[in-house]
Amino acid sequence: MSTLAAVLVVLAAALHVGFFVMESLLFTRPPVRRRFGLSAADAEVVRPMAYNQGFYNLFLAVGAVVGVVTSSVPVAAFACAVMAGAAVVLVTTDRKFLPAAAVQGVPPLLALVLLAA
Template identity: 45%
Template sequence: MTAVALAVTAVAALVHVYVFVLESFRWTGPRAARVFGLDAATARTTAPLAFNQGFYNLFLAVEVVAGALALAAGHRTAGAVLVLAGTLSMTGAGLVLVASDRSKARAALVQAGPALLGAVLLAIAL
């Protein structure tokens, strides 16, 4: 069960790494415009904010990966704490996204769904 939980949390981490790349390095490009519904002027204006936000997503992914590595190395408590802190933070961010703009429900589900599922599976496995 732990392996399944970590596989699901890896998906959550990959989603956040992808969003990091979009927000921090591709914000003014066509892919980010499609994903985030941006026009060129808004993208240029908000690029510094998106750059910073992208790194938050990266740090959450790093936290989950570090926890998974710690679990794999036999550090059960430290690993679980890192994975759960990262995935539950991802879940919280998804909830804030949908609470702030209901039209972002799909994006919030992509952001929070795998993270919450992975956290629940890990809690059951422990």
């Protein structure tokens, strides 16, 4: 695994740890819920689903880091492929999510390209 690929995998993992923190720990705080475009009442309704989704993001991040630490290209590639796939799903939900999908998907996609090379 090249150094640049490893850096991109770790960057993607760090972003997903950030998503975990927002979705599972800070979701109903005003700055976070506004980032998701939700009112206080809507954030309370969505909170259980966001909590669960945050842990998915954390587990993906752990998988990506395990791939780097163990020099396992298949593990790192799998984690990055899932991250990139989730970004595609996000943008197909609504085009307004394109910026968020780019933040979520570009680092793991670039990592995948380098891991494949």
